[in-house]
Amino acid sequence: MDTTISFEVNGELKTVTTHPSRPLLDVLREDLGLTGTKYGCGEGQCRACTVLLEGKAVAACVTQIATVENKKVRTIEGLAGGDTLHPVQQAFLDGAGSQCGYCTPGMVMELVAVLNASPNPAEAEVLARLGRHLCRCCNYPNLKRSIRLSLRR
Amino acid sequence: MKNKSDCAMTPDHDPAAWSEGVDAVPFDFGLKRRAFVHLLGTGLMVVFSAPALAQRSGGRGGGASAPSISSRLHFGKDGVITVFTGKVEGGQGARAELTQAAAEELRVEVAAVRLVMADTAQVPNDGITAGSRTTPFTVPAVRQGAAAARELLIEIASRQWTTDRDQLKVQAGAVKDPVSGRSFSYRDLAANDIAVRLLSQPVNAGVQVTPVADWKILGKSTPRPNRRDLVTGAHRFPSDLVRPGMLYGKVLRPPAFGATLTGIDLAPARAMKGVVVVADGQFVGVAAPTVFQARAAIEALAETARWEYVSHPSHQELYGHLEKHAQGGVPANPFPDEISRARKVLREDYHVVYVQHAPLEPRAALAEWEKETLTVSLGTQNPFGCRSELARAFHLAEDKVRVVVPDFGGGFGGKHTGEVGVEAARLARAAGRPVSLRWTRREEFTWAYFRPAALIRIEAGLDETGKLSCWHFLNINSGGAGIETPYQVPHQRSRFVRSQGPLREGSYRALAATANHFARECFMDELAAAVAADPLTFRLAHLQEPRLRAVLETAAQRFGWTDRFARKQPGLGVGLACGTEKGSFVAACVEVAIEPKENRIQVRHICEVFECGAILDPDNTRSQVEGCIIMGLGPALQEEMMFENGEIKNASFQRYRVPRFVDVPELDIHLLNRPDLSPVGAGETPIVAVAPAIANAVFHASGVRVRSMPIRLPA
Numbered sequence: 060m061d062t063t064i065s066f067e068v069n070g071e072l073k074t075v076t077t078h079p080s081r082p083l084l085d086v087l088r089e090d091l092g093l094t095g096t097k098y099g100c101g102e103g104q105c106r107a108c109t110v111l112l113e114g115k116a117v118a119a120c121v122t123q124i125a126t127v128e129n130k131k132v133r134t135i136e137g138l139a140g141g142d143t144l145h146p147v148q149q150a151f152l153d154g155a156g157s158q159c160g161y162c163t164p165g166m167v168m169e170l171v172a173v174l175n176a177s178p179n180p181a182e183a184e185v186l187a188r189l190g191r192h193l194c195r196c197c198n199y200p201n202l203k204r205s206i207r208l209s210l211r212r
Numbered sequence: 213m214k215n216k217s218d219c220a221m222t223p224d225h226d227p228a229a230w231s232e233g234v235d236a237v238p239f240d241f242g243l244k245r246r247a248f249v250h251l252l253g254t255g256l257m258v259v260f261s262a263p264a265l266a267q268r269s270g271g272r273g274g275g276a277s278a279p280s281i282s283s284r285l286h287f288g289k290d291g292v293i294t295v296f297t298g299k300v301e302g303g304q305g306a307r308a309e310l311t312q313a314a315a316e317e318l319r320v321e322v323a324a325v326r327l328v329m330a331d332t333a334q335v336p337n338d339g340i341t342a343g344s345r346t347t348p349f350t351v352p353a354v355r356q357g358a359a360a361a362r363e364l365l366i367e368i369a370s371r372q373w374t375t376d377r378d379q380l381k382v383q384a385g386a387v388k389d390p391v392s393g394r395s396f397s398y399r400d401l402a403a404n405d406i407a408v409r410l411l412s413q414p415v416n417a418g419v420q421v422t423p424v425a426d427w428k429i430l431g432k433s434t435p436r437p438n439r440r441d442l443v444t445g446a447h448r449f450p451s452d453l454v455r456p457g458m459l460y461g462k463v464l465r466p467p468a469f470g471a472t473l474t475g476i477d478l479a480p481a482r483a484m485k486g487v488v489v490v491a492d493g494q495f496v497g498v499a500a501p502t503v504f505q506a507r508a509a510i511e512a513l514a515e516t517a518r519w520e521y522v523s524h525p526s527h528q529e530l531y532g533h534l535e536k537h538a539q540g541g542v543p544a545n546p547f548p549d550e551i552s553r554a555r556k557v558l559r560e561d562y563h564v565v566y567v568q569h570a571p572l573e574p575r576a577a578l579a580e581w582e583k584e585t586l587t588v589s590l591g592t593q594n595p596f597g598c599r600s601e602l603a604r605a606f607h608l609a610e611d612k613v614r615v616v617v618p619d620f621g622g623g624f625g626g627k628h629t630g631e632v633g634v635e636a637a638r639l640a641r642a643a644g645r646p647v648s649l650r651w652t653r654r655e656e657f658t659w660a661y662f663r664p665a666a667l668i669r670i671e672a673g674l675d676e677t678g679k680l681s682c683w684h685f686l687n688i689n690s691g692g693a694g695i696e697t698p699y700q701v702p703h704q705r706s707r708f709v710r711s712q713g714p715l716r717e718g719s720y721r722a723l724a725a726t727a728n729h730f731a732r733e734c735f736m737d738e739l740a741a742a743v744a745a746d747p748l749t750f751r752l753a754h755l756q757e758p759r760l761r762a763v764l765e766t767a768a769q770r771f772g773w774t775d776r777f778a779r780k781q782p783g784l785g786v787g788l789a790c791g792t793e794k795g796s797f798v799a800a801c802v803e804v805a806i807e808p809k810e811n812r813i814q815v816r817h818i819c820e821v822f823e824c825g826a827i828l829d830p831d832n833t834r835s836q837v838e839g840c841i842i843m844g845l846g847p848a849l850q851e852e853m854m855f856e857n858g859e860i861k862n863a864s865f866q867r868y869r870v871p872r873f874v875d876v877p878e879l880d881i882h883l884l885n886r887p888d889l890s891p892v893g894a895g896e897t898p899i900v901a902v903a904p905a906i907a908n909a910v911f912h913a914s915g916v917r918v919r920s921m922p923i924r925l926p927a
Contacts, residue, residue, distance in 0.1 A: 081504045089460070089502050094452035095445020097621070099572050100653040104865035107572055135445035148443040155435065158835060159303025160442030161449060161572040161621030190873045193865065195572040195622045196303045197842035199876045201835060 066127045068093070069137025079125035083117075084108045086124050087134060095135035095164050105193040109165035109172075110134050116172035116188075135164035138171065146212040147171050154205030158196035166192050166202065170209055182210065234718030235661055239634045241492060241641075242607030281364065282411040283336045284357030285314070291399040293318065293325050293385075297354060298338035299346050300330040300593055302571075302623035304895045305832040306346045308434045312829065313351045316422055316429040317358035318398070320385040327437070330595040330617035340594040342625060342719060344794045344893025347828065351891065352421070359422070360415045361398075368407050369396040424826050424887040431887075433831035438619065450591040450620050451576035451650045458578070459488065459499035461639040461649035462506035464513050465659060468858030469715070470522040477516035481509040489513070490642040497635060499643040503650070524858035525714045531563055534667045534689045537712040543686065545671050547703045550682035554673025556742055562731035563920035564666040564690060566715050566853040567846070570870055573621025574656040579636035580646040586613045588633040591620030598630030605634045606641075624843070625719035626660060657863035661718030662853060666690030667711075668731035672701075678743035680754055687728055689713050694725025694793040694900060697732060699754035715855065721843065722896040725793040726903065730921055733789035733904030738917065747788060747908065748773055757792065759823055763884060764790045764799040767821040770882060771801035777912070783808065784816075785913025789904035795892035796824035797884075800841075800901035804909040811925040813849060813910055819880040822898050825889035833894045837881050840898035845877075846870045848903035850922050 065074045068091060075090050082101075087093040087110070096119055099107030103118035110119045111133035138145040144152065147170045157163045166189060173180055173188050185206055194202060286294040295314040301307040307327055315322045328334055330341075338350045362382050369387040370377035373394060380387050386397035401407045424431065441447035466473070473494055481489045481498060487509045488499040496513060500506035525533045535542060551557055577590035586608065592598050592615075599615045602608070615633070636649035651659070667688040675681040680699065685706040687695055692708035708724070720726075740750035748768050755761050768774070768788065776786045783806050790799035803817040822837050850869050854861040862868045907923045910916065916925060 077502075078504060081502070085503050088452075092454065093445075094448065094454070097449070097573070098451065098650065099574075100865050102653075102864060102866065105572065105653075139444055144440075144443065151443045152435075152439055155439075155831060155835065157303075157436065157439060157442040158305070158839065159572070159620065159622045160436075160439075160447060161303075163442050164445045167443060186873055193572060193870060193872060195570060195624070195843070195870065197839045197871055198835060199842055199871075199873055200838045200879065203873070203876075 062125070064124055064128050066129060067131045069133055075124070077124060079123065081124045082120050083110070083122040083124050083127055083132070084119035087119060087132075093134050093136050097161055097164060099161070099193065105162075106169065106191045107162050107165040107193070109168040109192070111168060111172055114172065114175050116169045133168075135168060138167070145171065147174065147209045150208035150212060151205045154208045155201045156198065156205030158194075158198045162192060162194045166194070170206060174209070180210070182207070185210065234628045235716045236601070236629060237631045239495075239605035239631070241495070241605050241634075241638050279414045280412050281357055281360050281415055284354065284415070285361050287361070287398045287402040289399065289402045291397070293320065293398055294328055295325055295354060295358070296328050296335040297350060298330055298332075298335045298595060299350050300341045300595060300617045301619040302341070302591070302593065302627065303621070304836065305436065305829065306341065307438065307619065308436050308832060309346065309351060309828055310354050311437055312429050312434050313354045314358045316427060317355045318362055318385065319382040320398075322429060322434055322437070324385060329619070331614070332595055332599050332616070333614045337596045340597060340628060341623070342593050342628060344796070344896050347824075347891050347893040348795065351828065355421045356415050356417070356419050360419045361411070363419060364407060364410055365396065365398060365401055367410075368401065368404055372396065430828050431826070433829055448618055449573055449576070450578070450589060450618050451573055451648075453578040453589055453618070453648060455578065455580065455646040458646040458648055459501060459639075459643050460503045460506045461497060461499045461636055461647045462503070462510045463635050463649070464496040464510055464517065465655065467519055468521055469524050470858055471519040473517060474520050475518040476513060478513065480512040480516065484509050484512070488639070488643040490639055492638065495635070495638060497639050499639045499645070499647045521858065524855075526856040527565070527852070527854050530565070530665055530714070531667045533714060534665065534711045538688050539710040542669070542688065543707065543709065545684040546705050547673075547682040547684060550703045551671065551673050554681050555676045556674040557671065558674075558735070558738055558742060559669075559671040560735060560738065560919055562666070562668040562670070562734065564668070564727040564730060565921060566662040566665045567720070567851045568657055568660065568662055568853060568868065569622075569624040569626030569720060570656065570865070570868070571622030571624060571626055574651040574653060575627065575632035575660065576648070576650040577630070577633040577636040578646060578648045579633060579640040581637070581640055584608065584612055586637055587616065588613070588630070588637055589616040589618060590630060590633040590636075591623070591627055592617055592630050592633070593623045593625070593627045594629070597628065598633055601630045602634060602637060606637065624721045625723070628719055629661070653865065654863045657868065658860045661716040663720035663847075664690040664713050664717040664724070666724065666727040668727060670731060670735045672735065672739060674739060674743060678745060680739065685732065687724060690727045691724030693723035694728045694791060698757055698760055698792055699736070699751070700756055701754070715853070721840065722793065722899045725791070725897070725900045726844070726847070727921070729789065729791045729900040730903045730907070733791065733901070734907050734917070734919065737787070737908040737911065746774065746777060748777070751790065759797045760790060760792050763797045763821040763823050764788075766882060766884065767799040767801050767819055770821070770880060771819040773801055776803070780912065783913060785909040785911065787905045787908025787910070787912055789901040789908060791897070791900050793897045793900060796822065796894065796897040798822050798897050798901045800905040802905040802909045804906060804913055806910070806913045806925065810927050813906070813923060813925060815845060815849070815877045815906055817878045817880070818902070818905070819882070820898060820901065821882045821884060822894065823884035823886060824894045824897070825891045826887045827883060827885045828891050830883065833883055834881060836894045837883070837898040838879060840895065841879065841881075841902050842871050842876055844899040844902035845875055847921055848906050848923055852922055
């Protein structure tokens, strides 16, 4: 039944009492009000729900809340420093990376994870990682532009 | 609330202008129905009589528009300028475009305009956001309203200053008197009683809008006004909305299409803490404090549900089914004499499967009741249509229903209905609290409507000079959009025959124009081959429309068509296609490679030329063209709904593959700007040339004619 789980979200310690197999996505959105992370498929196929778990990109929809106990989660809301956007966010803004924008938070978080792991990744490698993400507006050319802008910053 | 007496019909709302309707779900929650209840074990067993299930409803849109200046614009005493529109933003760029349109005519910066979209309590009814109609209809309406406000500003200033109005001009949101240097702004307008009265008058249809040559804002790229909120996650999509005390809804779905609920035990779900269970006719749903709990409750209900099944054709039986159910039978070719006189006759069938729009944000709605007044916030392309749908379902007057549409996560013609709003509202009424209902991906793949499948039959005759002498084109089931051939043929007839498609059907980006262009442009290629002509030359020999010739010739030239077609390389092929729909013109040239091991088609290069009159926003127009092309690659090459025994077999992104980064070929997109022509929409037509150009390229590469979408070669 319900258990109490503590984890860090965007630098703040959070404690929730909930069913251990609830998806991290639901807890972020429903319990913590962090709706920037999106549901797209519920099975890790579209990656709209990508967040950072200990700095690595995971699909929050297939991450059970029990597995994040005492770990650090970062969501799109925790990226900008006040009014200053994270360089990846700024690149998506400048590169017109959003049409409807529903895939944007997931793509941004994936790219942040890639850049965290290696500051100068090869473009092909980055595109392969982003290749897991869906954009149904098929704004891929502008997304590629936004990714390239991110790599230059 | 806007003044309802301001309303009048505009061409934007003429349901007759639509060739295809959407299959509606006929909810009726207004009347008490006789449900016969008895006990089963410890639980409450409800047994239902069989209801009427899905039936078709024709027509769409409906409603009226408000032509007074104040119904379109509001000038605040704080200087804030608000523009109202019934259009929605689902990623296509209407918010930026309509903001541009208002700013241009008001002579203010884009940032000075706040656009309120699709809140039925505030905005005029601009019709459904579909059919590429925002650009040709709503942009002019907004421009006229804004131009009328600008003229009024000049009028009031000239009266106050007794200055000849011809001396006065609006710049940066204010009229300046060149003599005295006095200034009168939109902010002053708000405080002027005469102005307030005049603003409530109808917009003079003859008001002068800014000529293209003088555009300062229109014609230039304008980024999305709310782009910052999209990259920070601050924007609230319909599925992100939250209210105090809100519950999360979930609906019990039948295990198969057409299945009827004959009995269910509600008790186990009712015993769950915090769960509200609703059973009303065939509708069974729950509302719970979390999605997780709602799902658990639905799973408990599903275990006890008893269903009566009906037989349902599978995707393998699709085309036989469509032909068999063609309404009035399959009509004969009306040109038997021309056929018998023809030098050559070709006759082929083309098939197009069912596909889903699969917007990244599934349908979502938040419903709130306040006594007998209902507010529903949801992702839909049809706010006023949804208001009617809700009013009908709950037997309410339309003014008791408010529909609000936050900018949402993609529509593509797939969100013309409000079923998720009706479901949320039914749950909220029972719960006595706001309810948010968010469809899952599986529900979206199964219970949203599909792009209709098509069986297309074409027969054409060629004369001794190698020109088309007669043409008979039948679209069975999928629709009449783009069905008329743009080619010159002395005897021609193109018609759409309705059938009984086995799945719920509705609109999709470009409607049936994609299927009709696929069949026509592939068949034109076959005809060209039959007379050993270059497909480009053959088309041009039958084309008079200068705008279509222009895009085709430009594309062929940019692509280097003539050389590449003649210089055939092993494993590679080139193909082209063109067409016109909704007032715009498109041509595409494509190169494909056939991967020899698995006979897989790889699209390597697409050159597309598009013309939609005067371009309002070059960057967004290009994005729409790119989006159309890449989205179109899905149904062209791989998307197909599989169904059997009334069940969708591939209701997930894992089993229903849509285009990803890796699928994007080299793109050469060229927009032909025609500032001398009225702007029309760009979000649909660019999709229609993609599939036929690929199929034609596959023939060029492999010698195999693939007459079905998705285009696949046997492995």
